[in-house]
Amino acid sequence: MSMLAGIVLIVLGLLFFLSGTVGLLRFPDVFTRLHALSKADTLALGLVCAGLALHEDDGALQLKLLLIWLLVIVSGATCASLIARAALAHGIRPWQR
Amino acid sequence: MTVFYLAGALFLLANVVVALARVLRGPTAADRMLSGELMGTTAVAVLLLLYGATGIEALLDVALVFAILAAMAVVTFVRRTWPEDPAADDEGESR
């Protein structure tokens, strides 16, 4: 059962990675791309971690997977904020329809 | 099962190769840095899936190191490279 759930989670994660890439390629400016990428990727990695954790029965390893995800959340959020601020200060204006 | 993990890793790799187009197209340095970040996150996921495929625990350590260091490049870029560097963007280059 957990096997199947894990597979589903991982596949979902992969799809979110794909959506992040589509966003990175198709969205019109830095800010929108940032928006697409940081959210989709963080979630995607979370899903992959969760899927793997379901396949795992060693608590220490599950903890490690969780730690990896938390780290990516923290640094992803910070980096998104840093890049956005830098881009604003650099004189790049957000895209208007 | 092994094949499933490997196929997943392959999918992610293909995904990131497509995203490399952003490095080539730019146009601003921030865009390039973004695809670098995507590459970092994807590498973590690839390593996790390879761990699933092979069961080598050390791969989790490698993934952990990647995750810890994910912020390094972006922070250096924002603090050291970009503020001073108009040339990093393709102003003269047609996109």
Place this chain on the structure above:
Amino acid sequence: MSLPPGTLFLLASALLFAIGAHGLVTCRHLLRKVLALNVATTGVFLLLVTLGRSGTAVDPVPHAMVLTGIVVALSTTAVALGLIVRLERRRP
């Protein structure tokens, strides 16, 4: 598939070596030269480890050599970058 094991890695290492050596000779910008050198060195490292795998037991000696090599390459790269910065620093 009938590829001998490691063929792909050997091919890649040869290509990386060629790209690096070519770049080292043809590029003008010093930073590019340094990057090219690192690419070529990575090619050599790949070769070492790929060769270390074909034996009966996984051979840790090439791994250790490459680890040492990576440290040495990083140190020399840092010195090279320091020299480049001082040669091409922005004028005040």
Place this chain on the structure above:
Amino acid sequence: MSLPSTAMLVVILVTLPLAAATLLFASGRQPRTLTLAAALLLTFAALALGFNVHLEGVSVHRIGGWAAPLGIHWQVTPSGTVMLLVTALVGLAGAVYGAGYFLHRPGPEGRMARVFMPLWLFAWGGLNALFVAADLFNLYVALEVMTLASVALVALSARRMALQAAMRYLLAGLFGSMIYLLGVALLYGQYGVLDFDALAAMLDVEDAGSRAGAVALTVGLLAKAAIFPLHFWLPGAHGRAEPPVSALLSGLVVAAAFYLLLRLWFGPLAGMLTFGAGTLLGVLGAGALLWGGVLALLQRRLKMLVAYSTVSQFGFAMLVFPLAISGNREPVLAGGTLLLANHALAKAALFLAAGTLVRASGSERIGQLVGFSGRARWAWLAVILASAALIGLPPTLGFSAKWLLLQTAVSQGAWWWLGIMLAGTLLTFAYLGRLLELALLDPAPGPSPPPVLTPALLVPALLLALLACASGVWAFDFELDGETFVRLEPGS
């Protein structure tokens, strides 16, 4: 009284420089007594080692007690011992000279005085590690220590020209290391060993992989030894560096890379020294000899002349390879080693004296050098003695070395190589003679008041030059008992 064991002496020779350099760097002070004590101790250790090797012959030391293919070995060979001794002499002379040369400058340039000794000791340690190494990969690391220390020494003055020269040197050196490492990888892939003796025992001279590996090792070392046509980095690096640095670089660092070529081609790769390989190396040498000699003739600045002379002299040394193709290799290797020793002593003396003369004259141009007067006379004396040794006039060390090679060439009827040797000697005579003629017959007045020349700036060069001249007598007794190659004659 008994001398310390050879193993102990080797350990002192390779670790003391690193330890002393680390201590000097960490403490942040440069007590002159401490640095000179370390240099003296190293020199005594090298002398004692020479004595031991004279008595006991070749010895092998397992590091960590691990046996052949797994662990690393040190091999103390006669030729390596000669290099260790010469390194110690030049190292000591350079340390004394450096102490006198750099402390002159107050203010921001005091930085040079602060960093000189740690870097010098690192280079010294790297050289010593090279001369006892008998392991392909260990050599790579030792080469990197030596190269990086040399690059930092070239850049010491932090002037733009020096930085440019250092950068070129670094790139050439790293290129050489990379190719060398490729050779190590190929040979390791073929045989799975790094140790010289194990490699020599297994080497299959017909095998393509081994040949490619040998070529890569050689090209890497040729780049490091600045052999024509990979010499482009040398004149800048040696000509623009500070004088003691040039002495170290020209005398020892280049010689170390060349020594490794000797060590490999007369050691593990001995079976591969075929007619084609030897001739090719010889032709490169002839090219270097003529090219460097002619350019030395054309130089207007003193240190550049001496630097081009190095290119030419190493071209001469390359001629040992064609001479070793057939017949007895022992006198050839002996001649090659002595040639390196002679060059190290004489060239170091020449660069040190050149530095003194430049300081005394206030100019680098040969036409504006001060004459044979005042204290500069001692520097000129060193130049004259060193020139005699470089040319190879009897009874200098250069004479004995060239004599050994000439004899071999005559006995083999190798008239071509004989002719090139004579041409090289004539060229050396020409450019050094031109220097002496220009400077001594047409001296410039020099700045007034004349700069103070302390004994530290005069004595080391003079002693090195004297040694190069005087040791020729002893050199005829030089034998290579038990060098690796003796056991590895092709066909055995």
Place this chain on the structure above:
Amino acid sequence: MRAPPSPTASDPGNGDGLMHPVEITFDALLLFSMVVLAWQGVHARNMFRAVVSFIMFGLLTAVAWVRLEAPDIALAEASLGAGLTGALLLATLGRLAPERRGARRPKVVKLSTLPWLTMGLAGTTVLLAVTLTLPAPGLGEAVLAAMPAAGVDSPVTAVLLNFRAWDTLLEIGVMLLAVIALWSLGQDVLASKPRLPAPALPALVRLLFPLFVLSTFYLLWRGGHGPGGAFPAGALLAAGLVLALLAGAQVPERMRGAPLRWALGAGLFAFLVVAVGLMWAVGTFFAYPPQHASILIAIIEIAAGLSIGVMLTALFLGGEPTDIKGGGK
């Protein structure tokens, strides 16, 4: 705790097991992107693009090491490729004169490219042909046979710190030498202080720094029995320190000068003391007595790891930190 050798069928290329097509495709794609990124890293028209490509090349190289069953190298490459090398290159780019960073003149394809290309292809083919023939016997079995006396469980650590410890000592020497070389060039050339406010950064660093220290010690401890050890540990520590520096922290006043220099030299010094001490005590250079091997190697590893961390940070700074004004964090 040691990772079991992988039992799965995915064991690539041990000579016996055939590789699954998915694996081959994965490797091919991975190596192809590495080659493309390497080319970009050398030849991209825009310097910044070249540097970013090179950093990505490093990331993929780490994955390649994993595929080659070299987790130790992957760990080192990850800690460098993702962390320090990238930071070093980007910082260098920021320190160059603007006119030296820009786009390079449009490249005209010259006739002279053709011989180069031919030669390169020929060379690559020869290299490949030669390497394919190599039997690669290796020292795997010799190492395995000596492992019981090595004092550690991890073969790579055993090679690095026991069988070939002399190489590693010299390697630490190279690193210290690089620091001295950089310092000898003069004081650090920092880019002018960034004008951008970055409120999130100090928070991130405060959160991450303890983790960096923790994982440094985790890797040091791992080094005894699995991939890890002094070098990746030092690299992580350095990454933490560099991140702190980037967030605006400065080398504390009382750390500059002697304490910093001793920290830099400590690794090499510990190595030398142990090696020469063993010469004095046992009679052979670097010969650990089997019963003390673990503890001696652990001492070296900790000293070297911490010292490597400081040295790598110094390499990033690029000069002696003496002239920075203002208080520490």
